[in-house]
Amino acid sequence: MAVITFVSQLAQHEQAAWLALLSAKLPNEAIKLDKDLSIEQKLQCEIAIVANPDVDVLSQYPKLIWVQSLWAGVDALVSQLSHDKPAPSFKLVRLIDPILAQTMSEAVLTWVLYLHRDMPKYLQQQKSALWLQHRYLLPKERTLGVLGLGRLGKLSALRLHENGFNVLGWSQSEKLINGVQCYWGDEGLATMVKQTDILICLLPLTAATYHLINDDLLTKLPQGASIINFARGGIVANNDLIKYLANDHLEHAILDVFEHEPLDESHAFWSHEKITVLPHISAPTHFESAGEIVTNNIKKYRSNAQIPLYINWNKGY
Incomplete structure (x- = not known):
């Protein structure tokens, strides 16, 4: 079974909640925290799910094809990944949620x-x-x-x-x-x-x-x-x-x-x-809705190899 890595700097209880939700919705996928993956698993991993990740960690995944963010806003992530250096080879997909x-x-x-x-x-x-x-x-x-x-x-x-x-x-x-x-x-x-x-x-x-x-x-x-x-x-x-x-x-x-x-x-x-x-409250990610969208994106990719709509590295959105 292919492994999907979850890369995040969220609090442990938040990471555990996301991992439980995504794993329940994707029973045929092995979704694991980055820290729990072996070197061999990291070398073979093609999909990552991220929430406030340490971008340096992503460089440990040479075969990444696409990265799914749990947030709608990815500008900080884009900047960290592409500022003053070549853009990554993988595609970055932000959360597109009608509820948001x-x-x-x-x-x-x-x-x-x-x-x-x-x-x-x-x-x-x-x-x-x-x-x-x-x-x-x-x-x-x-x-x-x-x-x-x-x-x-x-x-x-x-x-x-x-x-x-x-x-x-x-x-x-x-x-x-x-x-x-x-x-x-x-x-x-x-x-x-x-x-x-x-x-x-x-x-x-x-x-x-x-x-x-x-x-x-x-x-x-x-x-x-x-x-x-x-x-x-x-x-x-x-x-x-x-x-x-x-x-x-x-x-x-x-x-x-x-x-x-x-x-x-x-x-x-x-x-x-x-x-x-205001403490960044205008449009928070809805836990259940976001989980549904992310899992559907992964299911569709598994069925037809089509990556969801992704960021243009040159434009930044």
Whole structure:
């Protein structure tokens, strides 16, 4: 029986839970932790399942054909595997889960409504015992800009549109979405941002998107705009963000992702009155659903030798 390796730096109880789930769903496969494989087994292994792996460990598997990630976001893994060195010969498959997209769209709608209904202002007013009502805007009077129109971004944009908001979207290549005004390319980004009251980032982190939300972009946002980052921390230039919050050009920022996680206890974001800090909760992997998708990917591969949709090493997604 061929062996599938499970390479992970998760806590032992989490590794055990994933191993039990995957083994139960794939009774004809031998799925084992990397540490439990012999040298001979590692030399013959063709499939790996990974969750926060030590990438150096993967070099011990010369015959790897493809690697299945348990997470939807693989930008850090791509960077570690291909930065300043030739890309690996194996294919990297990220988790594509419809439930994940639904969960993300729910989070996007939740926090857009939080900003739309001025909750940060009312929270600050409560601390000062200040009774002050702010003018209500209809959703159609609020323009939202979604950065990234992949599976997560598209569903989130549609959900916002269904709730009556004026929704714009931007991607690096041309997209068409009913009810959403779509832009692409550098010129399209500038055009969209200038109209955006709430900017929602759902982009992958690549060389092209690193610090994309910087001084040049932030100055184009209308006075009083807000930002939601549910993508990756490296997309936002933190010093520029703080600058535009301090000069009141930006109203508020909701941050669920950071360049270093967990966010250090002494980090200034925790106490900043214009920043809402979330502990990377916008779209967590659903245990049972992810297990079903991963096992189906492996079953299909065994039946027809077709590798699931995989990452383009050059693009990073």
